[in-house]
Amino acid sequence: MAELLQLTVTGITVGMVYGLIALGFALIWKSSSVANLALGELVLISSWFTYGMLVQAKFPYWLAFPVVILFALALGWLAERLVLRPLIAQPILSLITATLGLAYFLRGIVTFIWPWSVDALPRLFPIEPVRIGPAVVSQEYIWAAVISLILFGLLTAFFRYHKMGIAMRATSDDQLAVQACGIPVTSIFSTSWMFACVVAAIGGILMSSIGGITFGLVETGLKSFSVVILGGLESFIGCIVAGPIIGLAENIGGGYLTPILWAGVKDIVPFVIIIIVLFIRPYGIFGEERIERI
Amino acid sequence: MTLPCGTPNYAYNQDMAIIRTKFHWGLFFILLVFLATFPLYGNNYWLGVSNLIGITLIAAIGLNILTGYCGQLSIGHAGFIAVGAYTSAILTGKLGLPFLVGMLCAGIVAGVIGLIFGIPSLKVKGFYLAISTIAAQFIIIWVINHWSEVTGGFMGISAPFASIAGFAFRSQASQFYLILTIAGLCVFFTKNLARTRVGRAFVAIRDNDLAAEVMGVNLFYYKLLAFFVGCFLAGIAGSLLAHWTGSISTENFTLMDSILYIGMIIIGGLGTALGPILGVVFIRLLEQGVTLLSPALQFAFPTLPSGFTTGIAPMLFGLVIILFLVFEPRGIAHRWAIFKAAYRLWPFSY
Numbered sequence: 001m002a003e004l005l006q007l008t009v010t011g012i013t014v015g016m017v018y019g020l021i022a023l024g025f026a027l028i029w030k031s032s033s034v035a036n037l038a039l040g041e042l043v044l045i046s047s048w049f050t051y052g053m054l055v056q057a058k059f060p061y062w063l064a065f066p067v068v069i070l071f072a073l074a075l076g077w078l079a080e081r082l083v084l085r086p087l088i089a090q091p092i093l094s095l096i097t098a099t100l101g102l103a104y105f106l107r108g109i110v111t112f113i114w115p116w117s118v119d120a121l122p123r124l125f126p127i128e129p130v131r132i133g134p135a136v137v138s139q140e141y142i143w144a145a146v147i148s149l150i151l152f153g154l155l156t157a158f159f160r161y162h163k164m165g166i167a168m169r170a171t172s173d174d175q176l177a178v179q180a181c182g183i184p185v186t187s188i189f190s191t192s193w194m195f196a197c198v199v200a201a202i203g204g205i206l207m208s209s210i211g212g213i214t215f216g217l218v219e220t221g222l223k224s225f226s227v228v229i230l231g232g233l234e235s236f237i238g239c240i241v242a243g244p245i246i247g248l249a250e251n252i253g254g255g256y257l258t259p260i261l262w263a264g265v266k267d268i269v270p271f272v273i274i275i276i277v278l279f280i281r282p283y284g285i286f287g288e289e290r291i292e293r294i
Numbered sequence: 295m296t297l298p299c300g301t302p303n304y305a306y307n308q309d310m311a312i313i314r315t316k317f318h319w320g321l322f323f324i325l326l327v328f329l330a331t332f333p334l335y336g337n338n339y340w341l342g343v344s345n346l347i348g349i350t351l352i353a354a355i356g357l358n359i360l361t362g363y364c365g366q367l368s369i370g371h372a373g374f375i376a377v378g379a380y381t382s383a384i385l386t387g388k389l390g391l392p393f394l395v396g397m398l399c400a401g402i403v404a405g406v407i408g409l410i411f412g413i414p415s416l417k418v419k420g421f422y423l424a425i426s427t428i429a430a431q432f433i434i435i436w437v438i439n440h441w442s443e444v445t446g447g448f449m450g451i452s453a454p455f456a457s458i459a460g461f462a463f464r465s466q467a468s469q470f471y472l473i474l475t476i477a478g479l480c481v482f483f484t485k486n487l488a489r490t491r492v493g494r495a496f497v498a499i500r501d502n503d504l505a506a507e508v509m510g511v512n513l514f515y516y517k518l519l520a521f522f523v524g525c526f527l528a529g530i531a532g533s534l535l536a537h538w539t540g541s542i543s544t545e546n547f548t549l550m551d552s553i554l555y556i557g558m559i560i561i562g563g564l565g566t567a568l569g570p571i572l573g574v575v576f577i578r579l580l581e582q583g584v585t586l587l588s589p590a591l592q593f594a595f596p597t598l599p600s601g602f603t604t605g606i607a608p609m610l611f612g613l614v615i616i617l618f619l620v621f622e623p624r625g626i627a628h629r630w631a632i633f634k635a636a637y638r639l640w641p642f643s644y
Binding site for chain 1: 361365367369411413414417418420421422424425426428429430432433436440441550553554556557560564599600601602604605606607608609610611612613614615616619620623
């Protein structure tokens with residue numbers, strides 16, 4: 001029982017972070033219909049940058065985190081401006097491959113600057129574990145869940161009430177109409193990329209405070225695709241609901257299947273879910289089925 | 295038409311011929327002689343490089359059929375190559391079957407696995423298909439890593455040298471001829487595939503699958519056929535890779551390799567017979583250039599960070615993929631076509 005509760009709590013909290021990273025994907029997909037497969041590398045490089053700021057440059061926390069956010073904003077702007085902007089209105093195959101090229105490039109930069117490829121962030125949260133009933137959970141997980149929830153709330157409010165957020169939602173609906181109303185579509189695209197990078201950076205910091213900085217972070221980014229697929233591409237609610245589901249499936253499935261199958265089932269559960277969802281309900285729980293016309 | 299001026303076609307089979315003029319035949323003959331005598335003046339190192347190019351070419355041709363002709367994006371190609379490599383290594387190494395049987399089985403098993411992961415392509419496309427093939431990549435590699443009784447797990451597995459009718463391909467030179475023959479057959483196969491009913495159906499599906507279905511193309515059959523053929527060639531390439539290197543592990547088949555394969559066919563030119571050749575040669579030679587030059591650069595400029603030698607290759611590959619997509623999305627093959635047209639009409643460019 002204690003084991004189940006333990007797995008449940010870890011699953012939900014980690015799933016929140018997956019959901020948060022997936023939100024970064026949904027942001028870009030909604031506004032510009034670009035599938036950003038470089039998500040994992042964005043998570044990786046911003047975690048390493050945080051490491052660089054905190055450990056190598058020895059910045060205090062209050063200075064390091066704003067610098068990281070600025071870095072993420074700049075990264076998003078550059079990626080959109082230099083890679084995706086010239087490819088507007090290209091077929092989806094080119095767009096996907098361009099983000100894959102970006103992923104390759106970012107990974108190269110990471111190995112270039114931080115060749116040892118495994119390290120840990122300094123402790124960000126207090127060390128004492130929290131007891132929830134019989135389960136013992138370290139504070140990183142709780143903080144990750146809380147911060148993710150706060151960001152979900154902020155972003156939802158932003159999309160509902162802020163002018164820019166409304167413009168972004170309008171862009172996702174009909175780009176031509178938005179352009180005709182005088183909203184600069186290109187600046188919407190760069191804003192969505194900047195937002196997505198910030199979200200990925202925060203997700204990366206949370207994940208690496210739990211598990212250290214490794215190339216596993218790229219896999220975290222890829223795992224959040226299963227959140228997107230399960231929740232539905234067009235849906236923010238989908239990310240918030242599907243994130244914890246994936247986290248739960250991963251942890252509980254990993255916990256109980258390991259004795260039956262091989263060790264490390266945990267890593268593969270999200271990918272199996274992707275295949276199952278694509279077989280059964282390819283547009284996800286909250287996604288809208290696209291009706292195609294010739 | 296890309297034929298020189300004044301080349302008349304009096305019969306349909308002349309119209310369809312791949313090599314038309316005497317000059318083309320001459321060039322083709324020179325190419326054949328060059329390839330056949332290459333082991334005489336290429337040293338072992340460059341023979342190794344060209345063997346790698348040949349193997350990669352077979353896999354890239356498979357991906358080109360799947361992505362370039364049929365338009366189904368696959369980011370799990372390295373996974374399918376791994377299936378072929380392991381099948382062949384297990385069949386020949388552990389069960390002692392002949393190499394040709396192992397290679398054929400490798401192709402068939404990889405093709406069937408490709409079919410399974412290709413089934414979602416009937417319902418979804420674009421990003422969804424990309425994700426399902428990424429999932430395929432991870433699931434395949436995970437299974438290989440953990441099913442250690444059969445595959446050797448993380449340790450990898452060794453494969454004997456290829457041998458046909460008692461002749462073992464031990465040296466780089468003999469393997470060069472084996473790989474060259476199969477790669478040549480594959481090039482010939484795709485060149486002709488594109489001109490058949492099947493190839494035209496693939497192109498119709500790529501351009502608009504809904505319209506193709508309305509025109510009477512059986513989507514179920516042709517999409518899965520594309521997956522089977524593409525992954526079959528991946529399996530053949532995997533088998534050759536296993537018998538060429540002698541030992542394989544999952545390190546050889548990462549997601550990054552899958553991305554690189556897509557990069558190769560995009561750089562070469564999607565949906566052309568020439569494209570994969572140009573793209574594979576370009577990327578593999580770039581790789582060799584980086585491997586040869588970067589230690590020297592590191593030595594000459596000690597201020598470079600220590601990750602320079604390992605980091606520069608992925609950076610360059612990513613950059614090259616992005617630059618090609620932005621500036622020449624139709625690849626080197628298109629540039630080559632432009633060049634050919636220009637020199638054919640020279641000096642009267644109209």
